[in-house]
Amino acid sequence: MPSLLAEFHPDGRPVVVAVSGGADSMVLLTQVTQEVGPKQVIAAHFNHQLRPESDQEAAVVADCAKQLGVKFVTAAWSVADQPTTGIEAAARHARYAFLAEVAAQYRAQAVLTAHHQDDEIETVLFRLVRSGNLAAMAGIQPKRELTKDIELWRPFLNRSKTNLLQYASAHQIPFVEDQSNGDVRYARNLLRHEVLPVLKQINPQVGEHVNRFAAELTATLALAQQQIDDQLAAAQLDAATIDWQPFAGLPQATQALLLKTQLQRWVPGISVKQIDQILAGLSQTRRGNLAFDVGGGQQIAVSYRHLRLQTPTATVLPVRLTAFDQWVVVGNRELGLFRQPPAQARVLAEAWVSVPVILRQRQPGDWLQLANGQHQKLSRFMINHHWSTPARQGLFLAQADHILGGEGIDSAQLFKPEQTDIMRSVLAQLPEKNMNRGKENR
Numbered sequence: 001m002p003s004l005l006a007e008f009h010p011d012g013r014p015v016v017v018a019v020s021g022g023a024d025s026m027v028l029l030t031q032v033t034q035e036v037g038p039k040q041v042i043a044a045h046f047n048h049q050l051r052p053e054s055d056q057e058a059a060v061v062a063d064c065a066k067q068l069g070v071k072f073v074t075a076a077w078s079v080a081d082q083p084t085t086g087i088e089a090a091a092r093h094a095r096y097a098f099l100a101e102v103a104a105q106y107r108a109q110a111v112l113t114a115h116h117q118d119d120e121i122e123t124v125l126f127r128l129v130r131s132g133n134l135a136a137m138a139g140i141q142p143k144r145e146l147t148k149d150i151e152l153w154r155p156f157l158n159r160s161k162t163n164l165l166q167y168a169s170a171h172q173i174p175f176v177e178d179q180s181n182g183d184v185r186y187a188r189n190l191l192r193h194e195v196l197p198v199l200k201q202i203n204p205q206v207g208e209h210v211n212r213f214a215a216e217l218t219a220t221l222a223l224a225q226q227q228i229d230d231q232l233a234a235a236q237l238d239a240a241t242i243d244w245q246p247f248a249g250l251p252q253a254t255q256a257l258l259l260k261t262q263l264q265r266w267v268p269g270i271s272v273k274q275i276d277q278i279l280a281g282l283s284q285t286r287r288g289n290l291a292f293d294v295g296g297g298q299q300i301a302v303s304y305r306h307l308r309l310q311t312p313t314a315t316v317l318p319v320r321l322t323a324f325d326q327w328v329v330v331g332n333r334e335l336g337l338f339r340q341p342p343a344q345a346r347v348l349a350e351a352w353v354s355v356p357v358i359l360r361q362r363q364p365g366d367w368l369q370l371a372n373g374q375h376q377k378l379s380r381f382m383i384n385h386h387w388s389t390p391a392r393q394g395l396f397l398a399q400a401d402h403i404l405g406g407e408g409i410d411s412a413q414l415f416k417p418e419q420t421d422i423m424r425s426v427l428a429q430l431p432e433k434n435m436n437r438g439k440e441n442r
Helices: 023-035 054-068 087-105 117-130 160-170 189-202 204-234 254-264 272-284 378-384 433-439
Strands: 015-016 041-048 071-076 110-113 144-147 151-153 235-238 242-243 291-297 298-303 305-309 319-321 324-332 333-340 344-352 357-360 367-370 375-377 398-401 402-406 423-430
Touching: 015 023, 015 087, 023 041, 023 054, 023 160, 041 054, 041 087, 054 071, 071 344, 117 204, 144 298, 204 235, 204 242, 204 254, 254 272, 254 298, 254 305, 272 291, 272 298, 298 375, 305 378, 319 324, 344 398, 367 378, 375 378
Parallel strands: 015 041, 015 110, 041 071, 110 151, 367 402
Antiparallel strands: 144 151, 235 242, 242 305, 291 298, 298 305, 319 357, 324 333, 333 423, 344 402, 344 423, 357 398, 367 375, 398 402
């Protein structure tokens, strides 16, 4: 049998296999164990507790792991943690958090999932229908970063569902059927059962074609991104100003791509509607001024074919806080880091920090350490917790690119350090009417 993991370059560390109990993941567990040996494999099963048969599925996975001689780890999703809406997204987030935690516990190189060729087709079609976003059309990637130190591998993307079922049958691999997968009220199930069979009837090679499409689109986007970066860099007058004149004669679709890239750098999370409005402004004005509010007190100004990010000037950041229990003037505000919340002050954030520490707004590359010990990019944390654009412009306490706390982050969500010099403290703001009193008490 050809090597399943050769292209992923395993380095001898353990790997975690995500096993739901379905045919795909049970075949993956079997083949990975055969390739790297049972001592290097951890079978991880997350019991979502969403269906009556979920406990039975966990038992099937546990028994298979025992037969293969691999370590079995499981956890259950507390019913109290399950939301009333957005259950699928929440379940996925909880599942991957569990997998990352297991991988960190066993110092694993990677987490492996059994996404296959049919999943790839469904994903491309689903994203086309839902958004048409070009980058999203690249589908499921065979390898990506799961956390700062752990990768996510998907070695079955070139294998069809039929192929995996045939393998399970030929090798008598037990598996369970998720009855909810047949419910066509769900969009993915509708694609799986009613659209995909038609595509395969038109051309049985549709899976291979979609794989090639996704791979070539990923490569094309990488090349295009380099050209976009080069063109924007050449047109950059300063950190907050772009000369749009070199792009004015380009097709609207090309301008839209350049504009989207630049605006998302300035204002992550900016809406498609706002991008379209600003593009229209660029095409309509040769003189005069237009301004578009993009949240957080920020504006995108269009003037004489120049594009400029305008931010509030009242706050001067970053600021280095060198001591506890002192007020520091930051623009038109007084802020400080305190061991106990000061009287009449507004608490902006709680964090475990030592001084000196930097007070600033977010930057590309920022990350934080979650309560379970895992690292996560700040941008991903904000997405997972549905932060609004204004909320993303708040203040954060940082050491280098490590976010220790900030506005909107509950200290319970972050890792609690054991070092004795790191203290629980609060970032507080003195009300304007009390600013003079704060100066007198310094």
